[in-house]
Amino acid sequence: MGIVNRRSLHFLDADRLKKRVEYIIKxxxxxxxxxxSALSAFFRFAGMFIPVDENMVLFSSFSGKRYDDSPKVLFERMLERxxxxxxxxxWAFNRPNDYRLPRTQIVKMHSWAYWRAALSAKFWVTNVNIECGLSFKKKQQVYVNTWHGTGNKSFGNLVPGRNDYDFSTVDVFTVDGVFMADMHHRALNVNYASFVYCGRPREDELYLASQSTRREIRDKLGIPENAFVVLYAPTWRDSLTGGNDYSFEALLDADRVLESLGENALILYRAHSIVTETRGISFSERVVDCSVYPNVNELYIAADLLISDYSSVFADYSILGKPMLCFAFDxxxxxxxxxxxxxFRDDITTFYNEEDLYSYLCAFSYREESDKTKRFKAKYISAGGNASDACIDAMFAASKSKHD
Incomplete structure (x- = not known):
């Protein structure tokens, strides 16, 4: 099957050192x-000598890890408008030599070229953070944050012991409904006036997906027409080694899942971007590692069933109205x-042990689970489908308001 090369999810030593430093700071x-305090003061001082370029847009996705998600969608839409x-x-990347993009300067994440761009760009576009926990944004700069998901796990200031997340300088923060807005106001201190109720730009593709889209994607991935595809996409767990690694121990027995669903079943595994190593899964022709596949939307569209735990992928996947199950073993x-x-346990069928999950998979009702997914979406998501243009329009409106 031509889906993607498998990986062990090991980072290079430099990446491990970076994660270790981030863990200590966090x-x-x-x-x-x-x-x-020290670095914020330094960059605010440096910014006094670096003028704002009214036509520059700085992009980063997942802190420079990839060219993907909503920042990629917005960039490509800007090229068209x-x-x-x-x-x-x-664009800022951890490995800048891997990328070539039109009308674009590529810089290394956290290099001086990056910080200079952050100080001079009129527009910031990201799905995580531009300032990397610092505070030096100028009043005339426009900060667009699409975030990267709507989930139910605690984050930001909602995590015990944290009270330092402050996104009050964001000008445009895209949300898909009241639930997400309330959570991000509490967790990140985003001002309610900054919320744009349009969904995430990355998800426009999901709203437009058709049966022909699904067939094209499955053909591209090498998935047989009669295959029943399970997407297993668990979230990450905190490091048990002081930030040296973020491994995930999978308790889902892939062979038992395949046995429960029959000979036409196959599993696509998608690790969270923070996870450095997955243990407990043996990959094969029917169990494929898609952790580095560049477009997660295509995996959603290709799949027939999602299994996750506390991940925001539930919100993404619910747009498609297909079955989804929660395997919350811990x-x-x-x-x-x-x-x-x-x-979410009242909204998504949830299992706490493997045997109950395997038994359920043997004879679950596709229609009943699909209906449950549609009720989930109706409860938590009220906006989406034209987020790209809505977000760019809001960006320009925010810029105009700063000049009025």
Whole structure:
């Protein structure tokens, strides 16, 4: 099957060191405070000597890890729009030599070229963070944050011991409904006036997906027409090694899942971008690692069933109205250590042990589970389908308001 090369999810030493430093900063309040105050002051001072370029747009996705998600969609839409013809772009990547993009300067994430671009770009576009926990945005700059999902796991200031996330300077923050807006106001201190109720630009593709789209994608991925495809996409767990790695121990027995669903079943596995290594899954022709596949939407469209846990992929996938199940094998431990912002167990069929899940898969009702997914979407998601243009329009409107 020609889906993607398999990977062990090991990072290079430089990436491991970076994650270790990030872990220390995140978990040590004193170091975190010194980091924020000293570097924020430095960049605010440096910014006094670097003018804002009214036509520059700075992009990053998942802190420079990839060219994907909503920032990619917005960038490609800007290349098409006439009112963006005068804009020029900067993209930040951890491995800048891997990319070539039109009308675009490529810089290395966290290099001086990156920080200079952040100080000079009129527009910032990201799905995570531009300032990397610092605070130096200028009043005339326009900050667009699409975020990357609507989920129920605690994040930001909702995590025990955290009260330092402040996204109050974001000008445009895209959300897919009231649930997401309330959570991000509480977790990230986003102002309600900054929310644009349009969904995430990446998800426009899901709203437009048709049966012909699905057939084309499955053909491209090498999936047989009669295959029943399970997408297993668990979220990440916190590091148990002080930030040296973020491994995931899969308790889902892929062979038992395949046995429960029959000979035409296959599994696509999608690790969270933070996960550095997956253990407990043996990959084969019927169990395929899609963790580095560039477009997760295509995996959603190709799949017949989603299995996840506390991940925001439920919200994405619910747009398609197909069955989804929750395998929460560590529910009590996860709630105690990380916490949840909402209880989805009444909305998504949930299993706490493997045997119950395997038994259910043997004879579950596709229609009943699809109906349950549609009710989930109706409850949590009220906006989406034209987010790209709505977001760009809001970006220009925010810029105009700063000049009025």
């Amino acid at each position: 978990h040590d309040a004193t170091i975190q405070s010194l980091y924020r 006439d009112d963006c013809a005068d804009l020029h772009f900067v 529910y009590e431990d996860y709630v105690l250590s990380r916490g949840l912002t909402a209880d």
